[in-house]
Amino acid sequence: MAQWEKRPPGHDHRVEVADDTRVTELYLKAVDQFGSDEPAVRLGGVHALDRLGREHPEHRQVIVNLWCSYLRMTNPQPTNPGPNDAPEPPRETTVSSEEQHVQTTIAELLTARLRDPRPHAERNPRITPPPVTPTFWGPLDIDLSNTRLPAxxxxxxxxxxxxxxxTTFTTDARFRGTVFTDDAGFGGAVFTGYAGFGGAIFTDGVWFGGAVFTGYAGFDGAVFTGGASFAEAVFIGRAGFVEAVFTGGAWFGSAVFTDDAAFGGTVVTGRTWFNAAVFTGHAWFVGATFTGRADFSGAVFTGGxxxxxxxFTGGAGFGGAMFTGRAAGFGEAIFTDDAGFDTAVFTDNASTDGLMLLWQDPETETAAAEDAVGG
Structure with a gap:
């Protein structure tokens, strides 16, 4: 039987074709406006695309792609020319108020179409997004890479x-409570203001490798259910990971913390790497729980x-670590697997009151604890 014969009685194929043609015409007109040389016409195109997306869900990802592409093209990162490349010509840095309005409108619409519309009390547990509506389109992909991103x-x-x-975030970066349902890539990003990720949920892998945080980096209460990499990241301001949860492993190898770093109450159920990390402020891991192996080998602590x-229930390695600042406190810490402090250096007091090495025999536990930190 032909496909058209299976359609319900009263179905008019001509109406369907006419509707598709109308949508296509609306889309092409909106895109044409969006590409105009006149900011006012571009702004009209932004709103026309939004209206189209509200009425036709199948176009929403394409519309978001267009909005993101516009922000990337109008705010590109400077390129780094090679030794044999001609210098890049200076870019026009002055943006008219009309153009700023276009970019601000795009940013506001992106937020409005992806923000959870439910009251906060109805969002827990945040494992299922709210129903898609004409005003809530999420979750959708966002690509704002290699961009000097406005607010x-x-x-x-x-x-x-x-x-x-x-990406360079030229103002505060606000992702508090955001849910990332797929990979999140922030590798090499620069945060010039506050970086707010408190309470965010990353359900897949996330990369902050090589990122630079010049202001406060707030990840308090964030949840990472895939692997999370902050390898070689630089934290110039304070870093907060208080009560954050990592269930897929946490990589902080060779990261640099030049101010206080707070990991109090953090839980890591996968493996943890802080090998060769540098802490020049106070490093605070009070009450943290590591159920996989925790590697602090070669880490440097100059601020306490x-x-x-x-x-530590999965083993801990502090071999070659250096504690050159204020006292290193391990009081009441618990190691239920091997704890290695081989060649670690403590230049100030190391507090071990109540330290428990539970893989040791009771007779040798106290001696091993003192030996571990050179007590």
Whole structure:
């Protein structure tokens, strides 16, 4: 039987074709406006695309792609020419107020279409996005890589794949309570103001490798259910990971913390790497729990280190670590697997009151604890 014969009685194929043609015409007109040389016409195109997306869900990802592409093209990162390349010509840095209005409108619409519309009390547990409506389109992919990004507040949004690789956030970056349902890439990003990721949920892998945080980096209460990499990241301001949860492993190898770093109450159920990390402020791991192996080999602590009440159930390695600042506190810490402090250096007091090495025999536990930190 032919496909058209299976359609319900009263179905008019001509009406369907006419509707598709109308949508295509609306889309092409909106895109044409969006590409105009006149900011006012471009602004009209932005709103026309939004109206189209509200009425036709199948176009929403394409519309978001267009909006993101516009922000990338109008705010590109400077390229780094090679030794044999001609210098890049100076870019026009002055942006008219009309053009700023276009960019601000795009940013506001991105937020409005991806932000969870439910009251906060109805969002827990945040494992299922709210129903898609004409005003809530998420979660959708966002690609704002290699961009000098103007102000964008994506707090409480639902984002699928997030690509912010090599992006510079020229103002505060707000992702508080945001849910990332797929990979999130912030590798090489530069945060020039506050970086707010408190309470964010990353359900797949996330990369902050090589990122630079010049202001406060707030990840307090964030949840990472895939692998999370902050390898070689630089934290110039304070870093907060208080009560963050990592269930897929946490990589901080060779990261640099030049101010206080707070990991109090953090839980890592996969493996943890802080090998060769540098802490020049106070490193605070009070009450943290590591159920996989925790590797702090070669880490440098010049501003004091606090591991009071921390629990290590999967083994811990501090071989070659250097504690050159204020006292290193391991009081009441618990190690239920091997703990290696071979060649570690403590230049100040190391507090081990109540330290428990539970893989040792009771007779040798106290001696091993003192030996571990050179007591």
């Amino acid at each position: 964008v507040d994506l707090s409480d949004c639902w984002i699928a794949t997030a690509t912010f690789t090599n 280190a606090g591991f009071i009440g921390a629990v």
